[in-house]
Amino acid sequence: MNQPTIDTRTFRLGYLTALETDDGAFVAGLLVTNRFGRPLEFQCTSAVRPTHAQTLLYGATLRPFLLGELMGRALLDRLATAPDLLLTDNDAILELRNHVGVPMARVGADLPSNDATDTAPPLGRVRIGQRILTIHTSHQSDVAALHQGATRISADADLQEPLERVRQALEETLRGQQAGIASDLKD
Amino acid sequence: MTSRTDQSRRAPEQPPVTARIIPLHLNVELFASGLGAGITRAPRCDLEHVPLITPPRFQPAWLPHWPQLQTIGLEFPEASFLDVGHNDCIAPAHDTPCQPQSTTPTPSSQTPQRKPTRLSISDTALSISDRLYCLLQPPLESLLSGQELVMPFEPFPFQYEGIAWLFSHSAALLADEMGLGKTMQAISAIRLLLRAGHIRSVLLVCPKPLITNWQRELAMWAEELPVLPIEGPASRRQMLWQVPQAPIKIANYELLVRDFEMIGEDDFPAFDLVVLDEAQRIKNRGSRTSQTARALKSQRSWALTGTPMENRPDEFVTLLEFLRATPDKSALDIGQLNRLAREYVLRRTKDRVLKDLPPRLDRDEYLQLNPAQEAAYRTAERDGVVQLNELGESITIQHVFELVLRLKQIANFDPLTGQSCKLDRLSAEMEEIASSGGKAILFSQWTKCLDWLARQLEHLQPLVFHGGVASAQRDATLHRFEHDPDAHLILMSYGVGAVGLNLQFAGYVFLFDRWWNPAVEDQAINRAHRIGQQNPVLVTKFICRDTIEERIDRVLKQKRDLFNLVLGDSDISNVSLSLDAREIFGLFDLKTGHGADARSISPQEPVDN
Numbered sequence: 001m002n003q004p005t006i007d008t009r010t011f012r013l014g015y016l017t018a019l020e021t022d023d024g025a026f027v028a029g030l031l032v033t034n035r036f037g038r039p040l041e042f043q044c045t046s047a048v049r050p051t052h053a054q055t056l057l058y059g060a061t062l063r064p065f066l067l068g069e070l071m072g073r074a075l076l077d078r079l080a081t082a083p084d085l086l087l088t089d090n091d092a093i094l095e096l097r098n099h100v101g102v103p104m105a106r107v108g109a110d111l112p113s114n115d116a117t118d119t120a121p122p123l124g125r126v127r128i129g130q131r132i133l134t135i136h137t138s139h140q141s142d143v144a145a146l147h148q149g150a151t152r153i154s155a156d157a158d159l160q161e162p163l164e165r166v167r168q169a170l171e172e173t174l175r176g177q178q179a180g181i182a183s184d185l186k187d
Numbered sequence: 188m189t190s191r192t193d194q195s196r197r198a199p200e201q202p203p204v205t206a207r208i209i210p211l212h213l214n215v216e217l218f219a220s221g222l223g224a225g226i227t228r229a230p231r232c233d234l235e236h237v238p239l240i241t242p243p244r245f246q247p248a249w250l251p252h253w254p255q256l257q258t259i260g261l262e263f264p265e266a267s268f269l270d271v272g273h274n275d276c277i278a279p280a281h282d283t284p285c286q287p288q289s290t291t292p293t294p295s296s297q298t299p300q301r302k303p304t305r306l307s308i309s310d311t312a313l314s315i316s317d318r319l320y321c322l323l324q325p326p327l328e329s330l331l332s333g334q335e336l337v338m339p340f341e342p343f344p345f346q347y348e349g350i351a352w353l354f355s356h357s358a359a360l361l362a363d364e365m366g367l368g369k370t371m372q373a374i375s376a377i378r379l380l381l382r383a384g385h386i387r388s389v390l391l392v393c394p395k396p397l398i399t400n401w402q403r404e405l406a407m408w409a410e411e412l413p414v415l416p417i418e419g420p421a422s423r424r425q426m427l428w429q430v431p432q433a434p435i436k437i438a439n440y441e442l443l444v445r446d447f448e449m450i451g452e453d454d455f456p457a458f459d460l461v462v463l464d465e466a467q468r469i470k471n472r473g474s475r476t477s478q479t480a481r482a483l484k485s486q487r488s489w490a491l492t493g494t495p496m497e498n499r500p501d502e503f504v505t506l507l508e509f510l511r512a513t514p515d516k517s518a519l520d521i522g523q524l525n526r527l528a529r530e531y532v533l534r535r536t537k538d539r540v541l542k543d544l545p546p547r548l549d550r551d552e553y554l555q556l557n558p559a560q561e562a563a564y565r566t567a568e569r570d571g572v573v574q575l576n577e578l579g580e581s582i583t584i585q586h587v588f589e590l591v592l593r594l595k596q597i598a599n600f601d602p603l604t605g606q607s608c609k610l611d612r613l614s615a616e617m618e619e620i621a622s623s624g625g626k627a628i629l630f631s632q633w634t635k636c637l638d639w640l641a642r643q644l645e646h647l648q649p650l651v652f653h654g655g656v657a658s659a660q661r662d663a664t665l666h667r668f669e670h671d672p673d674a675h676l677i678l679m680s681y682g683v684g685a686v687g688l689n690l691q692f693a694g695y696v697f698l699f700d701r702w703w704n705p706a707v708e709d710q711a712i713n714r715a716h717r718i719g720q721q722n723p724v725l726v727t728k729f730i731c732r733d734t735i736e737e738r739i740d741r742v743l744k745q746k747r748d749l750f751n752l753v754l755g756d757s758d759i760s761n762v763s764l765s766l767d768a769r770e771i772f773g774l775f776d777l778k779t780g781h782g783a784d785a786r787s788i789s790p791q792e793p794v795d796n
Contacts, residue, residue, distance in 0.1 A: 037325040038383075039263045046257035054251070066253075074256045081262075161303075161326070169322045173259075176315045 011035045011152040014083030014102070015162040016075065016093055018067045019170045025049035027174060028071040028093075029166040032081045035152045037162055041081045044173055045071050068095030076100060085149045087133070089163050097136040103145040105133035107159050126150060129157030261316055261323075264384030303328050304347035306355045321355050327379075339407050342368075342375070343718070345540040350375045352533050357487040358510040360466070362534040365493040365710050366691075366717025367541070370404045373462055373491055378409040381434055386459035386487065388434060392480070393464035395439035396683055399662055401464070405435070417442055421449060428456055440468050440476050447479045457484035466490035467706075469509060470502035472516070481509050493713070494706035495532065500524055507531065537716070545723040547716045551740075553732050556598070557606040564597045564734060591735055598731040599636050599700055609699055609729045610643055616727070617647055620695055621675040626668065627695035629678050630711045632702055637678040640699070648673065653680035665690075681707055684714065691719040698728040701736060705743045 013035065018028040029044035048066065055062060072093055076086075086104040088094060097104040108131060126133045126146040135142040153159070303326030327347045342350065346368055353359050353376035363369050380386045393401055398416060405414050415433035417424050424446055427436070436458075438446070447455055461483050463469065469477035488510050496503040503524060507513045512531045519527070537544055556564055571590040575582055600607035613629070620627050631637050634653045641651050650664050661683075668677045669692055677684075677693075681702050693715040702708050716724040730736045 031323060033325075037329050039323045039325075041260065041262050042319060042323055043258050043260040046259075048253070048256065054253075057251075070253060070256065074258055078258045078260060157329070161329075165323050165325070169319050172318055172322055173315060176318075 011085075011149060012040065012081060012083045013037075013149075013159075013162070014076075014079075014086040015159075015166050016072055016086055016088045016096070017090055017163050017166050017170075018071065018093065019167060019174070021047060021174065023049065026066055026071065027170050028067060028075060029170045029173075030072075030075040030079065031162055031166045031169070032079060032083050033162055036154075037157065039165075041079060042166075042169060043075045043078050044170060045075060047174070047177075063092035064095035067092045068097075069099050072096035073099055076102070085145065087159055087163070089160065094136050097139050097142075103135075103142040103149075104139070105135050105142065105146055107163065108132040108134055128153050129155060129159050131159045133159070261319055263320070263323075304344070304351050306351045324354075324383075327351050337410070338375075342371070343540070345535055346372050346375075349533060349535070350379070353489060354379055356489075356531075358512050358531055359488075360490045360492070360495060360506055360510060360532045362492060362495045362532050364534070364536045365713030367535060367537060368718055369491045369493070370401065370464070371408050373464075373489065374405055374408040377435070377460065377462070378412060380460070381412065388431075388456075388458045389436070389460045389462065390458040390483070390485070391435060391437040391462045391464065392440055392443050393437070394468065395441065396658070396661065397464060398437060398439055400688065401437055417446070421446075425450060440480075444475050444479045447482070452482055455484070459485065460487040460489065461485040462489045462491065463509065464491045466492040466506055466509070467494050467502065470505055472501065472505045472508070477505055477509075481505075481515070493710060494704075495534075498704065503528075541718070544716075544718070545720055547712065547724045547726060549726045549728070551728050551730055552612060553730050554608040554612060556731050556734070557601070557608050557611070559604040560597065560601040560606040560608060563601045563603060564594060564731075567593055567597055568735075591739075594735040595700055595739075596633065596636070598734050598736055599631070599633070600639065605643075607643075608731065610640065612729065613640075613697060613699070614644065616695075616697075617644065617676060621647060624672065625675065625695060626693040627676050627697060628684070628690060628693050628711075628715055629676060629697040629699055630681050630684065630702075630708075631678070631699040632681050633700075634680055636699065637680060640678055644676065647676050649676040649678050650674055651678050652684050653678070654683050656683075668693075679711070681711055684711065688714045689717065689719070690714040691717050691721075694720075694722045694724055696724060696726045698726070701728065701730070701739050701743065703739070703743075708743070 011034070013033050015031045015033065016028065018026055020026055025047040026049070027045055027047045029042065031039060032041045033039050048071065050058070050062060050066060058065060067090060073096060076082075076096075083102060086096070086100075086102050087107050088096075088104065089107050091106060094104060094106050105126070108125075124135055124137070124140065124143065126135070126143060128146065128150045133146060135146065305326055306321040306324045327350055349361060349363065349369075349372040353361060353372060361369050361372065363372075377386075377389055381389070391401060398418075402414060402416065405412060412435055413433055414435045414437055415427060415430060417427050417436055417438035419427070424442065428446060428450060430436075461480075463480060469480045471477055490506050490509060492506070495506055500519075500521065504513065504517055504519055507527055508515050508517070510531055512527055513519065537547075555561075568590075571593065575586055575590060578586060596602070599609060617627065629637075629640070629649075631640070634655050637651055637653055638655075641649050650668050652661060652664050656664065664677070665688065668674045668690070677690075691714075696712050696715050698708060698711070702711070712724070712726050716726075728740075730740055
């Protein structure tokens with residue numbers, strides 16, 4: 001796979017995360033924003049509940065497959081506005097990187113307050129804004145792409161915050177479905 | 188054969204077993220079979236191809252199967268006519284982040300760990316897409332922190348909340364106390380809605396003197412937004428109303444009424460958002476201004492006013508009708524009004540949100556009339572009351588008002604002798620203010636009184652700002668008051684100076700006479716006591732002892748209580764809110780008849796102040 005590059009002029013970020021409901025179903029959402037965090041597009045999946053057989057037979061690979069390969073890729077395919085960088089806060093979703101060409105990273109904890117700008121992050125990690133991003137171990141070349149993207153993000157940006165928005169939107173969607181409110185979102 | 192041990196365990200009565208040898212008498216011979224060599228020799232196998240019925244394959248009993256995944260989505264519109272790129276000022280991640288160009292201490296520096304402001308979901312947002320639209324918006328701080336939308340100053344936390352509230356409410360009455368930045372909050376919310384593509388056409392309506400103020404504020408808070416003032420002759424205005432490229436049109440109330448009638452309701456353009464500034468202007472339901480405002484076609488309606496109710500609850504109802512929060516001519520009780528206020532009104536007061544704003548120090552200055560002034564006053568009052576009593580049942584509120592006004596004018600100064608206890612006190616105080624380099628605003632309801640004061644205080648070179656001053660000259664007057672170090676006093680009428688002006692560089696306010704409405708007085712005072720004020724504001728109200736002014740002061744206090752009942756948290760049960768002319772009549776002890784037949788005179792109908 002070629003080393004991914006980023007168009008820094010129209011830099012867009014994709015925020016992909018998932019929720020597990022109380023009854024064991026999963027729902028995933030993907031928000032694309034511009035580099036300032038302003039939303040451009042949002043896609044979310046219907047709830048998927050793995051059967052008992054699937055849970056047993058997939059074992060530890062269930063979540064990476066379901067959240068990453070199945071749901072993540074479906075959401076990515078549906079986007080009208082493709083992101084230049086995909087971010088998630090879920091290790092299982094990072095599996096998607098094996099199936100797509102978009103650079104991916106997992107958003108980690110925020111920086112210690114006294115360590116915001118002085119200390120370089122460990123190998124395989126990149127600091128963007130106030131967060132440390134970790135890339136997929138099999139895709140070390142993403143580091144270069146992340147460094148390109150980092151130049152377009154404000155130093156005080158919090159890349160975790162949009163993921164919170166996605167989670168809230170997923171919760172709202174689930175609440176709407178439970179309340180029987182017909183969705184007016186586009187299929 | 189058994190062992191001894193076994194015998195000892197067995198029952199003692201068993202007979203013993205004995206063994207003996209018996210010969211069989213059989214012949215045994217050996218024969219060679221050849222099997223021994225066969226075992227060591229390799230077996231011979233012949234192979235041949237046999238065709239299978241089906242080709243060989245691995246056939247598991249279970250296949251992974253997942254149902255077809257459904258996805259639903261939402262796209263966010265973006266305003267096409269606004270250039271997003273020119274405001275970029277993004278720093279590399281390891282450099283200093285962008286900060287707003289602030290010339291004053293930022294509120295964020297006071298509260299660094301403040302929770303970001305998220306858009307609230309309006310109660311009227313019923314569809315999932317509307318709700319997600321709000322949920323997926325970033326915190327306002329990240330949009331307005333100088334990254335994408337340049338702000339000259341960082342808003343205060345309560346202002347962020349106000350912007351977010353306006354953004355997510357299609358019907359909204361922002362009733363912040365004067366001086367908290369309603370204009371800035373409205374402009375920022377409009378800016379965000381335009382940038383988000385949620386609205387494309389906005390009509391701003393304000394009093395005529397505030398047009399330039401709005402233009403100035405728009406240039407400061409949303410420099411990229413084109414603004415088209417509706418002005419000029421009728422033919423030009425008719426054309427301006429139809430200009431599609433201007434996202435924001437701004438008009439004054441009088442022109443709006445005139446042009447609405449000229450163009451006609453059917454042909455008058457519809458707007459995505461209509462904003463009424465100083466919305467109390469439409470409080471009288473029957474007025475043409477009110478009817479026109481309520482007839483405007485718009486998807487969103489906002490009203491801005493620090494005084495949503497000046498006299499009667501009906502005024503508040505009219506504003507709710509403009510917002511389409513209630514049908515026209517609704518008869519609402521206080522409980523219903525209170526509920527609607529909670530849903531549609533956002534009101535903050537300075538004492539709650541601006542802890543750091545320098546205090547407003549109110550001082551009621553009770554003065555004794557000068558001798559000649561007092562003589563004139565007593566004569567006028569005595570004669571006036573006699574005349575009113577003689578009118579008997581034919582007396583109207585107008586008659587009473589005329590006497591009130593005459594007495595108030597004498598309390599200001601005696602027209603015959605020129606004596607004025609208020610002027611004497613004012614002169615003394617202004618000497619001190621001027622010598623310390625301070626600036627003061629004086630309010631009166633009469634332009635003649637202001638002009639008289641200007642002549643009496645000529646040595647102070649006071650500036651005059653009232654309805655008699657040409658519009659073109661007003662901005663220059665305000666500019667001089669702010670920047671000329673020798674300009675210490677500006678004389679203003681309540682009608683022109685009380686609304687919309689930013690005079691926070693003045694530290695003194697004089698209410699030379701009292702306006703009939705405490706809300707208007709507050710508006711006047713808040714020209715100085717507002718955001719940006721660095722020092723305490725001393726407010727001096729001149730009240731002449733034993734005059735009509737003392738009695739009016741009591742009425743004003745009652746009205747202030749009324750306001751708190753409808754829009755505040757006070758107990759509203761068992762309280763009558765009706766205000767009628769009884770209070771006005773009550774300023775005098777009016778009687779008809781004589782002796783035992785004498786009885787008090789009461790008004791016949793409610794009065795609209």
